[in-house]
Amino acid sequence: MWYLARKTTQTLVFLLVIAAPAAALYDVAQHARSIYGESLAARRIAEMGAVPDLMVRAQEYIWGSRSRNAPPLSESLAGSPWALRIGGYVMIEPLNALGALAAGGGAAGKILLAVLPLLLLTIVLGRVFCGWLCPVHFLLEMTDSLRATLVRLGVPVRNLRLKRGVKFAVLGLGALSTSVIGAQIFPLIYPPAVFGREMFEFIFYGSLGGGAIFLLAVALVEIFLSRRIWCRYLCPGGGLYALLGxxxxxxxxxxxxxxxxxxxxxxxxxxxxxxxxxxxxxxxxxxxxxxxxxxxxxxxxxxxxxxxxxxxxxxxxxxxxxxxx
Ligand code: SF4
Ligand code: SF4
Missing domain, CATH: 3.30.70 (Alpha-Beta Plaits)
Known part of the structure; x- marks a missing residue:
């Protein structure tokens, strides 16, 4: 039962990471229609690329004829697990909150309010964000069967081990650098944030950026060098959630x-x-x-x-x- 609950939760979070940029894209399409009219807007969206065009069409199918005066979809849902807005409430991850506080931006009270649900969840349940909510962990779990198949076929894969304390050092150095620079640097190497950005780029422009190469590299290292190597040894988020829990x-x-x-x-x-x-x-x-x-x-x-x-x-x-x- 718990296992099914976990898989369902992971799938829902994964769909949410897709749904948020898709909703924003749909709003853009609606706006384009109100300015250019139906046919010209459709042409403009088609020019954006096959993926955005497909996403808009899929949503038109789902939402049917939505009134032009209806509130934008992105008012109900926007962002990614890193910073998610549901209705009027903005929720952020503990790593985002740490980065924001270290960078010195934003009011501490607002940050605390936004981080409260995931902070309490982690304190009470431990590193549950990784096992249940992280969309990248969800994808990495799928590499396990590929690795197992390679092992069965006799392809040499390694089981590299590092010191688990390395991720705490990454976390500490990241927080220190953030406070020196005065800007968030965790999103550059934190897989859920990278994944959220890449999904946004893919859905809006039909292309992928450098973050996709980073995530692919993590997956390849997983398959050939060690399972969950990033999560076990390097992820600053994993380090923070382990400490909090x-x-x-x-x-x-x-x-x-x-x-x-x-x-x-x-x-x-x-x-x-x-x-x-x-x-x-x-x-x-x-x-x-x-x-x-x-x-x-x-x-x-x-x-x-x-x-x-x-x-x-x-x-x-x-x-x-x-x-x-
Ligand atoms: S992380 Fe390991 S020990 Fe913990 S629940 Fe998963 S399989 Fe079990
Ligand atoms: S360690 Fe990082 S990448 Fe791995 S599951 Fe946790 S948050 Fe996601």
């Missing part, structure tokens, strides 16, 4: 009497954690793949309420870079 109240728990130490869960975990020995800690994304892989149902996601709370002893091993054998 250090004292989360959910974790993967194992019933030792049911566990036959087959190691399937460790093998499944793309983040190199060890649910088989109860070492998941601050890096766990609650993706539940280990729970699904356990043949004896020895694993489950559990709530650690105060009283039963077990500060993640394994957080130290995460910070020191220790991984499942």
């Amino acid at each position: 250090s004292f989360r109240v959910v974790s993967i728990n194992r019933v030792p009497s049911l566990c036959d130490s087959c190691g399937d869960c460790n093998e499944t975990c793309a983040f190199g954690l060890s649910p088989m020995t109860d070492r998941t800690g601050m890096e766990c994304t609650s993706c539940l793949e280990c729970v699904r892989s356990c043949p004896t149902d020895a694993l489950a996601i559990r709530l650690n309420l105060p009283g039963h709370f077990r500060p993640h002893a394994d957080a130290a091993s995460s910070l020191s870079g220790e991984e499942a054998a």
Whole structure:
């Protein structure tokens, strides 16, 4: 059930990243119609490229004959997970909030209000943004089957390991550079933000920019060098969410009497954690793949309420870079 919920959530977020620029494009098309008239506007949109033309036509099919006086679609939905506006409420990611505060732009109160939902979610549930909401993680999960196929075909792939602490250094250096420069630099290397920009460019202009090359490189490195290498070792967002979720109240728990130490869960975990020995800690994304892989149902996601709370002893091993054998 939880697994289905995660996949549904990931799909919805992915569709949202497509829907937001598509809505903005539709508004542009509506505006063009009111200025140029139906046929000239259609020609102008067709000139923008095959992708924008297709997106406008698809939305016309969905929305039917929308009144010209209807409020623009982008008033209801705009942005990407990095900064999303739903109706009148703007929601931002914790990394965006950190960058905005470090850059010295915007009122702290407004930033706090905008970051509150995802901040609370991360503090309570840990690195759940990565496992459930990040659109790039959703795509990277699809590279797993490609990697598995290559392994089956005898193509050599590696399982490179770095120190997990590297991403905390990237996070710290990024925040420091942002405060020195006075402008956000995280969106340049933060995959969800890069992905949001690329989707916008693709839907509006039918082209892709340098960010697509960056994301493709991440995917290739995933396939040939190490699963979730960016997320495990380099992503500043992953580093921040791991730190914020250090004292989360959910974790993967194992019933030792049911566990036959087959190691399937460790093998499944793309983040190199060890649910088989109860070492998941601050890096766990609650993706539940280990729970699904356990043949004896020895694993489950559990709530650690105060009283039963077990500060993640394994957080130290995460910070020191220790991984499942
Ligand atoms: S570590 Fe970064 S790229 Fe990976 S899932 Fe988390 S936010 Fe997305
Ligand atoms: S320990 Fe389990 S839930 Fe946590 S990241 Fe690994 S596979 Fe996902």
